[in-house]
Amino acid sequence: MTVGGIIVARGRTYGSPVDGHPGWRPTSAYTAAVTVGILLLATSVLAGRADIALIGIPGLLAATWAHASRPTTPLRADLHEPAGPTAPGELTATLRLAAGPGEGADVVHLRITAPGHRTTHLTLAARPQNHAQRQAQKQAHGQTQDREVPLGLSSVRTGPQQTFTVDLRGSLHGAWEEEPTQVRAATRLVLPGAAPLGRLPLPRRLRGLTGPHSARRLGDGTELRDIHPFTPGDRLRRIDWRTTARRSPELDTLYVRRTYSTAEATAVLVVDSRDEVGPDVRTWRGYGTIRVDEPTSLDLARHAAASVATALVEAGDRVGLEDLARRRRPLPPSAGRRHLRRLVHGLALAHPKDPASAHRVRPPQLPADAIVYLFTTLLDDDPLHLVRIWRAAGHPVVVIDTLPDVHPVIESHLAIAWHIGRLEREDRIAALDGEGIPVVRWAGSQRDQAAVRFEALAHAARRHIPGRTP
Template identity: 30%
Template sequence: MTEPLLEPPAEERVRRRPDPRLPAYLLAGFGTLVLAVAIGNSGLAALGAPFVVLATWGLVRREPGRPRARIRIDATQVVEGDEITGEVTLDWDGVAEVDAVLTAWRGVVPIDPHPVPGWSPAARRGPVRLPLRLSAESWGHHELGHLWVRMRAPSGLIEQEVKVAVAPTVKVLPSPLKLDRLLTPREPRAVAGRHLSRSRGPGTDFADLRPYQPGDRLRDISWATSARLGEPWVTVHHPERTGTVVVLLDTFFGDDHETAEALARAARAAWALASAHLSAQDRVGLLARGRTAAWVPPRGGRRARWMIVEQLLAVGGAAEDPWRRRRGRRVVVPADALVVGVTALRSRAFAHELLHHRRNGHATAALVIDTSDLLPPDEDATSAVARRLWHARREVERVRLEKGGVATVLVPPGGAMAGAVTALRRRVGAGIGRAVGAMR
């Protein structure tokens, strides 16, 4: 069944404005009449009379009825670079000259019409169907804009504008990056399944409560139970069945295109890591820090995949819309999790966050996304010095992380993730081996 066309909301005010010809007609008509009276030339008055008649006729023409519209797109979920096709259906009462334009679109680029999605149909009676083609430019949740319609009666000199419909929202997924090898979690398990293990041991899945025994970890004490019973009790967990990886995404970005593109590259790398580890049955969580925040606790399976990609799309939408802010809350990362930061190192706050997790005992690593190609070209000596200072600042932050025990690897602008992850895998594995040897 065909969906009905939408009428403008009752509270949507119709904007009326004069046609550009109206001031010209009035000036020519009345100006000529005044001049004819001043010089006493009746022939000049006859010359200006038609302009007055045209202006009067254009003002008394009846306005057409309010338009109705529907915007349809063929797919609401696409990947970066895909083409979005759709159709705009317009209808109105009576005879009218109609112009339509789609405004306030984000994250997409018009293909047809180009460069602005606007139409001026030749038909004077509705309905009309107008094709629409867009290209998905950046990832995120994006509203495809608002449809504005401008109408006037034939030979009329008063135009009316009204917002008729809101375009659908489209989900643009980050373009996939394939990884040859994975980062090894601190304590990988070879066996994974849906059911909890019958055995008990270190983990995050609740199993039982029991009285405190010498040798129990202080972090396992259940303070609420201990206060209620008057003696220390500890929480017992089921052992983990898979490795746990927390991807820490840097969202300290600005409002310009370069910083939004830097975030997009980091998000693609984060999605590549998360999806690859989920395919290996690891438990994966996402923690975004910066101007926009998100937290998906570590879990596995298809549900975790969709939750992570939904949060990434929300972060991408915030990158496109500078007015959107999302507040994060304090989170507790599992003790056995491997924390992998994905960052362009444009903020000292994110480096501090990585060091915080390292000081808390987590195996921590960082994929540093190289965004030097996004810098403006060197036009003079000052630009060259600024570029060197930018590289020096990033190197200082990277050395700071290395001294704090956070292994770092630089991802080149081309997005060669496989080699970077392989190098980071070796460094993280070596660090974990040294830590285990020191504990023994």
């Protein structure tokens, strides 16, 4: 967590301002000055020594001056952040301290906390120290003097994130202090980023009468299929006069150039958000806190899905989204930049639900001739069941493995449990590979090889289409 100048990040937080007069109370220093001064005066009278009274008089005078200048206005504070969802990296906010026109706090003590970050303690002046800033604020806001404190924290996590909680207490001359108050930021939505990808695997059958890809059926397009004699229904602009002159000099038969029609592909992104695990096995059962500088399996799934969706939408294909942990209506396949923003927003909202209600009786219904991109950790057998059902229905499936690289386990019982779980996961991956279902790893150093793997899968799929050449 940082306090000071921070790179601006998009995001929104609703701060809860301090409402009403929180109340002032004397500090222990004020009480000690009064008590010690009275005791010294009483001792000087009883002992008949004036020098003892001279020691206690300064403390009483200071307490009297502090009582005469007691504060009359509370210190107000609220958090402000830029509007809209944010991107992973730097999360920022601005803490605004508003000192009223009357006598108020001159020093404010702050305790700034955020999940996964160390607590920061800070003491600063409640009013701007720069004379030009004070004059500008007086002209803009009357006599109110606001102090803005930039806050920032770093995190690679995506989705709904809890950010800043600020506990503050104002003080005046070290003799008066306010009751502690708290300003809490609302949950921020961090959108996943996208990595550049090349060609992606597509379904064997394309849909629609137009699109960026060449289909296997005849129609208007740019890719030549063959040269064929003219038949009723062929367009005159398709006549190849050179071929006609060479094959039929008497023009008895006209020859036309037949092309493959263009169409668009339909893809459905299925995110397995039933659980969220990090690199530390000790946190898998809810014990401990997942570090904010290490992405979880759901963070990797969001990033991978956003990358695939961006590549498909930019290619002109239709993309839909299905979340296995949610019962709400999925995003139907569509195209366009606006739909891509809806997809990324839906990915950011994906998070685990109650395990008891996460079991699905039936797999998600998919459009005909759609390819499925399944993002899962493969820690149980449910993904294999879904993949086999989709394959039986004729849908090609690509599985993206989103389990992060697991740290070495020290505890013996956890090491044994992870060893068994890892062997079971390897058996599932081997079963998918044996059934001809590709599995692409999206974690650690293997993430950089995902684009190459997708390119190879797209090339292999195009090569095996009947009647087509790679």
